[in-house]
Amino acid sequence: MSNTLSYPELAVLLQSRAGVTVDPGDLARPGAEFDTFGVDSLGLLGVVGELENRHGLKVTSGAESAKTPAEFLELVNSSLATKAGA
Template structure:
């Protein structure tokens, strides 16, 4: 089982932690930005907190400032993958 975060999981976390329902396919769209979905840094901070609890790892500083879903996944998955390989 992979520990990496994918778009459907990210959409579920955003709904649970930020209260914003987003179609996972919309998150995958090139150029998609969190602000167009109404997700702000506070909402992302909730998602980061959930991921830190789930994986027992400190997610990169700045993940809550990611402007796009792709950037957020890259940051989070780099940390989670590095911990898994440690």
């Protein structure tokens, strides 16, 4: 995994940690919301936990409450960028 999280990587994580299969293209669609795909905050918490374990960082608070994939990626990638700059 690179220093940024992409929609395809998020789709893989959603399947493995939240048990939801989503096409990366659907995640990237403007206006897409996690509710539409059946992903709740508990599912996102599993994804956040996996990312924190992989990267050894604390993901920005609130990522598990993100309403959209774009918002989630922005929060996670901000955390990854902060770690890379440290």
